[in-house]
Amino acid sequence: MDETVKSTIIETVVARAKDLRPSIHIGSKYGGTIFVTDPEFPDSVSLVGGVYGYKDYVSVEFSKGAGFDDPNGLLAGKGKARRHVKLHSLGDIDAMNVAGFLSQAFA
Template identity: 55%
Template sequence: MTTMDDLSRIADEVKALAKEIEPGLAFEPKYGGEVMVPDPEAPKAFVGGVFVYKDHVSVEFSQGAELEDPKGHLEGKGKARRHLKLHATDDIEGKDLASFLRQVLR
């Protein structure tokens, strides 16, 4: 069973990876989670977010439908948004999170 401490650790690792890829990245509280803001001068121009739920962490991408996803890790069928559900820290690497972050933070 995944505990809230486990989920917080996953979220912290996701945010650390995102900041490693884009050091100027800011996280702003919004929608019950934290959105990724590549340009702090334009806080409304966020590219996605990190949201902690009771049994997983969701990393959501505002324009996820446009991302390259050759292994089919992204979930969601809406017009634009896609997300990854992370249940363990191993999912960060196992679901290729870094490749998606590089695409949205380029």
């Protein structure tokens, strides 16, 4: 994946997160950008997810995604709680319902 495309996808996901929840705190951890509801507790229940750039895609990860409403089966992962979507293009942000999953993460 082209680095410019990757950066644009990440920036767009972060902007959507800020639009959906203006009070969300953005931080850097685990090699990516994380979303926390309370910066005093970034590693506990406050960490709701993040966005990470990899060689061939961008992953948007949700700490409690296993409990999300996902009627189209877009979320991947088999962990006890975490789920993610892989984005290969800017259009995947809408196609993979990133805003809907971010809304659920912030609820």
